[in-house]
Amino acid sequence: MRKDREPADNEAILRGAGLRITRQRRIILDILHATEGHPDAAAIHARAVAQDSRISLATVYRTMRALEDSGAIQRHAFEGGPARFEQAPPDHHDHLIDLDTGEVVEFKSDRIEAIQEEIAARLGYEIVHHRLELYGRRVAKGVKDRK
Template structure:
């Protein structure tokens, strides 16, 4: 029977830490900090940003530790790595509801969205081509319409 200390520790684990435990990954103090930083992220940070955030919690965390940890978490399916066209991987957890991404190519901002019509269309296309859809990733790239219209007026 688990003692009270283990029960409290289990309750305070982030979702990423829980997934690491399920996979039997050894959770060093530095990995735990990185997992907590990623669990708290509301954006899609790159390695350098994860390092900056983790380093502010524990200054002993090196950039190479962050690289290795993110690579391990991605290999285990705990994180998903995205390359939104800027030559650097950005990360998010694989937990939660499925969503797609719209990237503002001017600012790098990533907007998550879900659209039932798009999901249904993808399923239909796969079926029509003789496939059962087992997964997909949709990334849209754009510029804000208001800014595009303003830029067009400058040349008039």
């Protein structure tokens, strides 16, 4: 998760969704704030129960759903795997998923964005939302372009 939003900001979001801010939810929010990358609910839950064994997976899912519904986080299901989460980014980016390790690499490309806009315009559309996910395997060093 990114550090763009403080746990207190997410507390306000949860209150707005009608959820009480319990000690368990505070733990979940602190974990989200401290976690790098794109954790899944099971990873968040595992870290949470290490701090409070009474935190259920259902509480994690309810908390994540309220944050997702508010737009504070985004849910991804890369290659049919478990849902993974990231704080809603301030600017658009795409993802490259390593099929061997599951690592998610974020990247930006003005060139790709321009091509997408060009294609949409040529077909008579305006893009209002999109996601680009690339799936690959790391190429051994020294290997040149494969054609």
